[in-house]
Amino acid sequence: MSTHSKPSAADHPVIGVLALQGDVREHLAALAGAGALARPVRRPDELAEADGLVVPGGESTTMAKLAVAFGLLEPLRERIRAGMPAYGSCAGMIMLADKILDGRDDQETIGGIDMIVRRNAFGRQNESFEAAVEMAGIDGGPVEGLFIRAPWVESVGAGVEVLATVRSGESGTHPVAVRQGNLLATSFHPELTGDHRVHELFVAMVRAAARCAAAGA
Numbered sequence: 001m002s003t004h005s006k007p008s009a010a011d012h013p014v015i016g017v018l019a020l021q022g023d024v025r026e027h028l029a030a031l032a033g034a035g036a037l038a039r040p041v042r043r044p045d046e047l048a049e050a051d052g053l054v055v056p057g058g059e060s061t062t063m064a065k066l067a068v069a070f071g072l073l074e075p076l077r078e079r080i081r082a083g084m085p086a087y088g089s090c091a092g093m094i095m096l097a098d099k100i101l102d103g104r105d106d107q108e109t110i111g112g113i114d115m116i117v118r119r120n121a122f123g124r125q126n127e128s129f130e131a132a133v134e135m136a137g138i139d140g141g142p143v144e145g146l147f148i149r150a151p152w153v154e155s156v157g158a159g160v161e162v163l164a165t166v167r168s169g170e171s172g173t174h175p176v177a178v179r180q181g182n183l184l185a186t187s188f189h190p191e192l193t194g195d196h197r198v199h200e201l202f203v204a205m206v207r208a209a210a211r212c213a214a215a216g217a
């Protein structure tokens with residue numbers, strides 16, 4: 001029996017969705033479907049209340065500019081450095097990359113994952129496509145990968161686990177889902193498919209991090 005009177009973050013994690021631009025509503029719905037209390041985050045005080053954060057799909061250059069304008073970029077970097085779990089889909093993957101290729105000049109990222117991500121990597125004729133993606137850590141068969149002007153991961157550092165790859169014509173096979181500690185990123189958009197398994201994986205990561213924090217407190 002729990003001795004806590006308040007619901008703990010480990011049982012009911014509050015997961016924010018960075019709500020500056022992009023498919024925020026879809027992530028809020030997917031997180032709720034995966035058992036989290038989901039909240040939009042536009043201000044540093046809203047970020048402070050979140051046990052974990054989703055950075056949505058959208059347009060990374062716009063999102064980065066808005067993050068600076070809303071005074072969120074440094075608070076985001078600080079929370080991530082301090083171990084807050086985060087999940088980025090598509091533009092969100094770009095935002096969580098330590099380095100990007102084919103970004104706009106001076107395009108900022110939040111960073112956190114030791115990887116180089118190439119924006120719009122799948123090229124013109126393939127700007128949008130679907131693929132069945134086998135993803136490590138996701139049981140029950142492949143997830144439907146929706147790739148919309150999607151990035152791929154060009155290279156990863158030693159601490160980054162590649163969870164899924166996709167073959168793209170002659171350029172070969174590229175990572176499209178990665179994890180480094182409490183940080184998760186996909187090139188594709190599970191929030192648009194109604195399949196909540198990737199969000200369930202992220203909610204489990206947030207719960208585990210909250211349990212660790214409670215045990216260490």
Ligand SMILES: NC(=O)CC[C@H](N)C(=O)O
Pocket residue numbers: 056057058059060061089090091092094119120148149150151
């Ligand atoms: N669907 C997406 O999130 C596309 C990402 C977009 N190409 C960018 O650079 O931000």
